[in-house]
Amino acid sequence: MDTNHQSHTTGEITIYHVSVSDEGRYKCKFDIWAESAERLLKVTAGRRGVKLTADRTIIPLGGRVTLTCSVEDPAGFKYQRFRQTSDSSGETSPQAEIVDESNRVISQGGKYTCRGWRNEPYVVTSESNAVIIHETASRPKAELRADDRDIPVGGSVTLTCSVNPSSSGWKYFWYRGEKTSEPLTSQLSAGPIRVSEEGVYWCRGGRGEPVYYTEYSDSITIYRDVPNKAVVTLQPNWSEIYRGETITLRCEIKDGGDTEWEYEWRTNSSEKPSNQNELSIRSVSASHSGVYRCKGSENSSTYWSDPFNLTVSDKPQSVLTVSPSWLSAGASVTLNCSFKDQSAGWRFYWYKAVPDPPVNSYSYELLPGSSSGTEQDSYIVHGQTHTAEYACIAGRGDPVYYTYNSKSQFVWSADFHSSVSLTVSPDRAQHFTSDSVSLSCEGNSTEWRVRRLSPEDRDLSDCTTWGTMSGSTCKLNTNQLSDTVYWCESGSGEFSNAVNITIQDKDMILLSPARPVTEGDSVSLSCKLRRQTFDSTVFFYHNEKLIQNDTRWELNISAVSKSDEGFYKCQHSGQESAQSWMSVQAVSRPERSSFPVLLIVGLICGIVLIILLLLLYCYRPSKDTCFKRPIQSESSNTDQNEAQCNTCTSPQHGDVCLYESIKHSEDTEHVAGGYQEVTYSLLELKHFGKKYDSLLYAQDFSHNKGKKKKGGSSPAAADETVYSEVKPGSSLGV
Numbered sequence: 001m002d003t004n005h006q007s008h009t010t011g012e013i014t015i016y017h018v019s020v021s022d023e024g025r026y027k028c029k030f031d032i033w034a035e036s037a038e039r040l041l042k043v044t045a046g047r048r049g050v051k052l053t054a055d056r057t058i059i060p061l062g063g064r065v066t067l068t069c070s071v072e073d074p075a076g077f078k079y080q081r082f083r084q085t086s087d088s089s090g091e092t093s094p095q096a097e098i099v100d101e102s103n104r105v106i107s108q109g110g111k112y113t114c115r116g117w118r119n120e121p122y123v124v125t126s127e128s129n130a131v132i133i134h135e136t137a138s139r140p141k142a143e144l145r146a147d148d149r150d151i152p153v154g155g156s157v158t159l160t161c162s163v164n165p166s167s168s169g170w171k172y173f174w175y176r177g178e179k180t181s182e183p184l185t186s187q188l189s190a191g192p193i194r195v196s197e198e199g200v201y202w203c204r205g206g207r208g209e210p211v212y213y214t215e216y217s218d219s220i221t222i223y224r225d226v227p228n229k230a231v232v233t234l235q236p237n238w239s240e241i242y243r244g245e246t247i248t249l250r251c252e253i254k255d256g257g258d259t260e261w262e263y264e265w266r267t268n269s270s271e272k273p274s275n276q277n278e279l280s281i282r283s284v285s286a287s288h289s290g291v292y293r294c295k296g297s298e299n300s301s302t303y304w305s306d307p308f309n310l311t312v313s314d315k316p317q318s319v320l321t322v323s324p325s326w327l328s329a330g331a332s333v334t335l336n337c338s339f340k341d342q343s344a345g346w347r348f349y350w351y352k353a354v355p356d357p358p359v360n361s362y363s364y365e366l367l368p369g370s371s372s373g374t375e376q377d378s379y380i381v382h383g384q385t386h387t388a389e390y391a392c393i394a395g396r397g398d399p400v401y402y403t404y405n406s407k408s409q410f411v412w413s414a415d416f417h418s419s420v421s422l423t424v425s426p427d428r429a430q431h432f433t434s435d436s437v438s439l440s441c442e443g444n445s446t447e448w449r450v451r452r453l454s455p456e457d458r459d460l461s462d463c464t465t466w467g468t469m470s471g472s473t474c475k476l477n478t479n480q481l482s483d484t485v486y487w488c489e490s491g492s493g494e495f496s497n498a499v500n501i502t503i504q505d506k507d508m509i510l511l512s513p514a515r516p517v518t519e520g521d522s523v524s525l526s527c528k529l530r531r532q533t534f535d536s537t538v539f540f541y542h543n544e545k546l547i548q549n550d551t552r553w554e555l556n557i558s559a560v561s562k563s564d565e566g567f568y569k570c571q572h573s574g575q576e577s578a579q580s581w582m583s584v585q586a587v588s589r590p591e592r593s594s595f596p597v598l599l600i601v602g603l604i605c606g607i608v609l610i611i612l613l614l615l616l617y618c619y620r621p622s623k624d625t626c627f628k629r630p631i632q633s634e635s636s637n638t639d640q641n642e643a644q645c646n647t648c649t650s651p652q653h654g655d656v657c658l659y660e661s662i663k664h665s666e667d668t669e670h671v672a673g674g675y676q677e678v679t680y681s682l683l684e685l686k687h688f689g690k691k692y693d694s695l696l697y698a699q700d701f702s703h704n705k706g707k708k709k710k711g712g713s714s715p716a717a718a719d720e721t722v723y724s725e726v727k728p729g730s731s732l733g734v
Contacts (some may be wrong), residue, residue: 004190011030014096014134015124018043018124018643019043020043020454021043022041022043023041023042023043024040024041024171025038025040025041026038026039026040026041027039027040027403031175032497036555039122040121040122040287041122041281042121042122042123043124044122048071048072048073048116048123048125048126049071049072049125050069050071050072050114050115050125050126050127050128051069051070051128051129051136052067052068052069052070052113052114052115052129052130053067053070054066054068054112054131054133055068055131055291056068056166056168056169057133057134057167058130058133058134058135058136058165058166059106059108059109059133059134059136060139060140060212061136062406062712063107063208063212064105064106064107065079065105065106065107065133066102066103066105066106067104067105067106067112067114067131067133068102068103068104069081069102069104069114069115069116069128070102071102071116071125074102074116076118077116077117077118077123077125077522078098078099078100078116078117078118078119078448079098079099079100079101079102079104079114079115079116079117080096080097080098080099080114080115080116080117080365081096081097081099081104081112081113081114082096082112082114082127083108083110083112083630084110084111084720085110086551096148096151097205097368098117100167106133108133108135109132109133109134109135110133111130111131111133112131112132112133113127113128113129113130113131113134113569113710114127114128115127115128120734122142125594134165139213139214139215140163140164140165140205140214140215141163141214141215141216141217142162142163142172142203142204142205142214142215142216142217143161143162143217143218143441143455144159144160144161144201144202144203144217144218144219144490145159145160145162145220146159146201146218146220146222147160147422149220149221149222149301150222150223150224150295150301150303150304151195151196151197151198151222151223151224151225151687152223152225153225155196156194156195156196156680157194157195157196157222158192158193158194158271159174159192159193159195159203159220160191160192161174161192161203161204161205161217162205169208169414170190170206170207170214171188171189171205171206171207171209171525172188172203172204172206173188173203173204173205173206173213173390174188174189174193174201174202174203174204175202175203175204175216175676176195176197176199176200176201177199179199181602182280183544185500185560191715194442196463197222197224198222198223198224198301199221199222200219200220200221200222201219201220201221201222202216202217202218202219203216204216204217205430208215208412208437209444209629213490213499216419223297223301223654224301225301225302225303228253228254228271228296228302228303229253229254229302229303229305230251230252230253230254230294230296230303230304230305231251231252231253231254231305231306231544232249232250232251232252232292232293232305232306232308233252233308234247234248234249234308234310235247235248235249235250236345236396236397238343238344238345238396239283239343239344240311240313240343241285241310241311241312241313242312242313242314242316242401242403243284243285243312243313243315244283244284244285244315244401244476244608245283245284245401246280246281246282246283246284246397246399246401246426246652247280247281247284247326248278248279248280248281249278249279249280249281249292249308249310250277250278250279251263251265251277251278251279251294251295251296251305252277253296253302253710254410260298261296261297261298261302262275262296262297262298263275263276263277263294263295263297264294264295264296264297265279265292265293265294265615266293266294266304266353267291267292267293268290268291268292269287269288269289269290269291269292269310270287270288270290271287271290273287273292273294276367277294277296279292284312285312286312288310288316289310289311289312290309290310291307291309291310292307292308292310293305293306293307293308297647300520301341303478311459312451312522313341315403315404316339316340316341316342316403316404317339317403317404317406318337318338318339318392318393318394318403318404318405318406319337319338319339319406320335320336320337320390320391320392320406320407320408320409321335321338321406321409322334322335322336322390322409322410322411322456323336324411325409325410325411326411326412326413326414326498326581327384327385327411327412327413327414327415327585332380332381332382332383332384332409333380333381333384333388334378334379334380334381335350335378335379335380335381335390335392335407335409336377336378336537337350337377337378337379337392337393337394337406338377338404339394341460342377342394345396345397346377346394346395347371347372347373347374347375347394347395347396348368348373348374348375348376348377348379348392348393348394348557349370349373349374349392349393349394349395350366350367350368350374350379350390350392351364351365351366351391351393352364352365352388352389352390353366353390353391353408355449355489355490355493355494355495356493357447357448357449357489357490357491358447358491359472360449360462362389362408362415364391367379367381367390373395377394379392381411384411384413385415386413386415386420386494386495386497387410387411387412387487387495387496387497387498388410388411388413388415388495389408389409389410389411389495390408390409390410390411391405391407391408391409392405392406392407393405399655408460408483410498412485412498413495413497413498414497414498414515414516414583415497415516415585416497416516417514417593418443419442419443419444419491419494420442420443420444420488420490420494420496420584421441421442421443421488421494421496422439422440422441422442422450422486422488422496422497422498422499423440423442423515424437424438424439424499424501424514424515425437425438425439425440426601427513427514427515428511428512428513428514429499429501429502429510429512429513429514429580429581430501430502430504430509430510430512430577430578430580431478431501431502431504431509432478432503432504432505432509433478433479433481433504433505434478434530434532435478435503436475436478437475437478437501437503438474438475438477439463439467439473439474439475439476439486439488439499440472440473440474441472441473441488441490442472443488443489443490443494443496444490444492445490445492447490447491447493448471448472448488448489448491449462449463449489450462450463450467450469450486450487450488450489451486451487451488451489452466452482452484452485452486452487453484453485454482454484455483455484455485458580466482467481472488474586476488476503478500480503481503481504481505482501482502482503483500483501483502483503483504483578483648484500484501485498485499486498486499486500487499487725492603497515499514499515500514500580500581501514502580504578506530506575506577506578507529507530507531507575508527508528508529508530508570508572508576508577509527509528509574509577510526510527510528510568510569510570510577510578510579510580511524511525511526511527512525512568512580512582515583516583516584516585517559517560517582517583517584517585518560518584518585518587519560519562519584519585519586519587520559520560520561520586520587521559521560522533522556522557522558522559522560522583523556523557523560523564524554524555524556524557525540525554525556525557525568525570525582526553526554526555527540527553527572527577528553528573531615534551534553534572536551536572536573537549537550537572538550538551538552538570538571538572539571539572540555540566540568540569540570541570541571541579542564542566542567542568543566543567544567548713553572554638555568555570560584560695561584562584564582564584565582565583565584566581566582567579567581567582568580568581
């Protein structure tokens, strides 16, 4: 037909995707004189179904694939197949061939389609579905898997063999021992098998006739369990492991004897264990957390160990607490260091901060006795009198693994020290936001830093942040509300006394001393209103207990004592001031030595004992109030007892007088100077209960100053009587 007339040099024309519009009569001619007869081309509107199938989609190494083109009502049809390939330009070009058979064996990969063609009557089907055929570059390799590598006692394990890419028709050949050994014919299967004997296993796939084999799989060694038990242990044996520590996991075979075991590990962590019995991790991290199991194998295998769960926690933060936070006279300071999930094996290191104002920082010194750490998590500081800053850290292991440093904690001292001190102007603890408040540092330093610690967020800052520093004085910015502790730091690294100052916008404040008051001093506390005067009752409280309620706006304490120490506040007309702590400093008294007291007591006891012995001796001859002492004459050997007894007992006072008469010997030739001396003693007596004044007189009747002639009488001489008086000593309290 003229509409389809085309010139062509090959003598053949192809109509792709024939349609009803292509129906008609066709003829051809070679030149203007040679023309063929017409042929009728009929195109049926309802196309015959056509389908292309393949027995496999992968051409194995050296193998082929069979394609089958199926047409509805195939009588008289021939088949035309198309294969698309890529040329050098990257474009695809179809290749077509017409064959009589519907089946065709191919050995080349590509994209294949087909259609049916019949001459009488002329019919061409539509194009079939596309089938993609792949070529295998090399022989496929079988893959072997096992659900377990250890055969439990009396049990078995499952082996699975497969070929990738997956396709149908494969059967699998199983081998134990060497790959060249005969297959386990009893185990030829198309699916998994179960084995109960240990050994080295292999597999490969095969199909077709003759059999086309895949490559052998990799081997898998299957072990039979033995009664020996493997156990995973941790060294050091700590209940909690922290990031950065050094640990060792060890696989131990119970009752393993001297057997040279080979070890195998399993874990779901990131760690890839070796075949050694020890797994050392120098800096453990969260990625090492997981379950660890191990076993040993020699000619046979142990059971797998029980799971060992390793949990690696974040590096801990030490927390320091101090008690008390405000020092009192004679009190010790107790430091406690702790952290979350604390376990055994830790040692604690204690530090004291030393200010360094020029560089606006602190250096830290180890406290005595903590250079190697302490086993106890507490440390007691004795004799602390100044404000101090402390910190702690914990460590364990070798090399030592440390926690994060604790945040610093302060111990405040309100005591005034001459070397470094802080004064407040005006000298009170509470201030209005409209007040002008200055803090001054005093002492032997040219460099100063005024600091404060906010109790809300524990923020440590200096005067340049919340005030103006000029020399050694810091002027506070009172526009900012605060309830904060302030102190000075000297250039030589000393802390001053600490002062708690409150800046508030209330209409009433309590005026109380900012620094401690001395025991025995008079103290005045008062309430102050911002803009008005008091016109009704003012209430004063001490430790929440009402101690004064009248119209006086002052609370006066004439002689403050330690019992007056505590929190004070005041109330007026429904308003209440903030409370402030008033510290009372005890008066220092010199310590008394116990040695002088013991000495005095000993002397008194000794004197009392002597007096008792004398009294006992004196009262032994007679119980009367007079005492006679016999004096024996040396010349006549006769006893001349001359005694004079005068009683001067007072019935009212019980005073006793004792007189002793002494008669001297008339023979004076034995006296060298003719003069006989009499010695008198002064005794001080103590009587318990009543007071007695006792007088003892000693009388001498024969003081002869001249020599006596033998047989004659003595010359007249002046007789002298000497009295000695004994009175109780008043110094003994008699």
